[in-house]
Amino acid sequence: MRRKPFKVTLQFMKNIAASHRPPKMVESTREETMWAVTNAEIRRSVRYRYGFNVNIVSIVSIWDN
Secondary structure: OOOEEEEEEEEEEEEOOOOOOOOOEEEEEEEEEEEEOOHHHHHHHHHHHHHHHOEEEEEEEOOOO
């Protein structure tokens, strides 16, 4: 099968405190374009790259629109 682009929206907690200070966590959102065959492959690659601390908000195929 052929790979196609997906627009993936990720949500995660980010520490914005300076070095040697108590953590100050803020919710951040990022959009990325990833190439894959299926949504399941996208979910696997996100877990592999970022770990389990990232929530996948949406996965939208760019070519199917």
